[in-house]
Amino acid sequence: MRVMLTKRLRLEPVSALNADRLWQILQAADLRAYQDLPGLRLTAFVESVARRPLHLGSGQHGRYEWLVVESESGKNTGWISLRIPERETGAGEVGYTLLAEFRGRGYATEAVSALLDEAFGIARLQRVCAYCVPQNRASIAVLERLGFTRDTLLPRGATVGGEPVDVIAHVLEARDWRDRPYRTLTSTDGKKK
Template identity: 45%
Template structure:
């Protein structure tokens, strides 16, 4: 995995060095309403992070995650993840969150565009998906802005706080990304 730089942010691969920073973000208020975030102690979280795959390239599978840093000085504002399953290694699923103070600045959309570019450009995925609960309008706007299409409702498609809930599946294909890129929509720089 590599560090991604956007106009205003640094997307730092999550590893043992910054796992505690991410753990702090994960435990910020108002992140659990629309998604399931397991509550684990910092030491256990660090152990889980150490076990994750480190190389992100074609045919890699597992959970890849970046800590989002923004502002002056740069400080943790959220995270974004790309999960690639063993059963469909050409499809990735993104997830993202921002702490309250960092919302409504366009950071989530900016980070998501960078990860989509990485997923199609470097890992050569065919499709990137995202699932949201229908009432998560802020997240839907992020997906609309970054070129995702609504596909269908998945009945009981996620578990949030122990309950099965319906989720909307969104996706963007490599061809759609490529067309948008030719039209000049990408904003990521590598470093």
């Protein structure tokens, strides 16, 4: 995993060294309205992060996360994630969350855009999907801005707060990501993509 730079954000790979910063964000009260998040204590959370793979490349699997840091202020604004299942390493699932004070600025779209470049480029995925509850308009809007299409409704496809909930799957194919307007980012080597 590598640091990714976008116009306004620095996306920092989460490892055991900075997992405490992600854990702090996870404590915010309103993040669990539409998703289940780990309720681990700090030590257990850092240990679980330490077990994750650090190398993201073709054929790899596991859970990868990046802190979303505002470049100008250095503030932690949220995180993005990519999960690649062992049984199908050509497909991945993205996740994203911003603290309430950093919403409405386009940060999620900007960060997930960089993540998609990494998913289709470095990890060579064929397809990326995302799941969210139908009521989560803000999340669906992020996906639509990035060119995802609605795939299917999965009845009781996830749990939120311990209760089963329906979720909508959205999908983006690698071939449809090329030439998207949001693909105007720089990576750590400073080259324009």
